[in-house]
Amino acid sequence: MTDQPRRASAGESQVLLATARLMVGVSVRAADEVGAASLVQLRALTVIDDLGVANLVQLAEQMGVTISTTSRLVDRLVAADLVDRRPSEQTRREISISLTETGRGLLQRYDDLRVEELQARLTLLPRAQHEAVVDALAVLLGPAGAPAGATGRG
Numbered sequence: 001m002t003d004q005p006r007r008a009s010a011g012e013s014q015v016l017l018a019t020a021r022l023m024v025g026v027s028v029r030a031a032d033e034v035g036a037a038s039l040v041q042l043r044a045l046t047v048i049d050d051l052g053v054a055n056l057v058q059l060a061e062q063m064g065v066t067i068s069t070t071s072r073l074v075d076r077l078v079a080a081d082l083v084d085r086r087p088s089e090q091t092r093r094e095i096s097i098s099l100t101e102t103g104r105g106l107l108q109r110y111d112d113l114r115v116e117e118l119q120a121r122l123t124l125l126p127r128a129q130h131e132a133v134v135d136a137l138a139v140l141l142g143p144a145g146a147p148a149g150a151t152g153r154g
Contacts, residue, residue, distance in 0.1 A: 022121075030113035036106055037082065044073055045082060045099060045107045053098045055088065082106060 008016065031039045040063075047062040048054050054062075060070040074097055077083040082103035088094035099107065122130050 026114050026117050029117065030110050033113055034106060034110050037077075037080065037110075040073065041077060041080075041082070042107070042110050044070075044077060045103055045110075048083060048097055048099055049104070049107055053096050055094045055096060059097060077103070 027042075028039060031037070031042055034042075037045070044059065044063060047059055051058060051062070056067050056070050056074065059074070060067045063070065065073075074083060074085060078085050080102075081100055084098050084100050086096050086098075088096045122133065125133065
């Protein structure tokens with residue numbers, strides 16, 4: 001007997017695809033509204049924020065792109081004063097990349113816009129369903145993605 005993953009039904013697949021499209025749409029609209037950075041740049045800021053301080057290899061791995069692409073991306077982020085690039089304290093052959101205050105503020109605005117839109121959609125649900133959706137998402141995200149108190153009951 002082999003443990004093969006359960007295949008999604010056609011209806012489940014449609015809901016999952018619609019959810020993925022919703023999330024991308026929310027992110028694109030928020031990126032358009034903040035206007036100061038592309039969606040890829042905002043993704044890089046998010047990764048750097050999650051890591052605290054990153055090097056090019058870490059950023060490239062997290063974004064799923066090459067180091068040369070990441071290097072050019074970081075050049076643009078530095079020029080826009082969104083990230084700071086310094087020699088690493090651990091090794092001189094590495095650089096450390098961190099958010100500037102400008103980058104942190106831009107990322108916060110982007111995140112706020114995304115949360116606002118998703119919260120607006122959740123308010124359309126009855127309270128019990130609202131809480132059930134948030135609880136289910138917390139389970140899907142796992143402990144790293146769902147901080148304590150992230151459910152609607154907080």
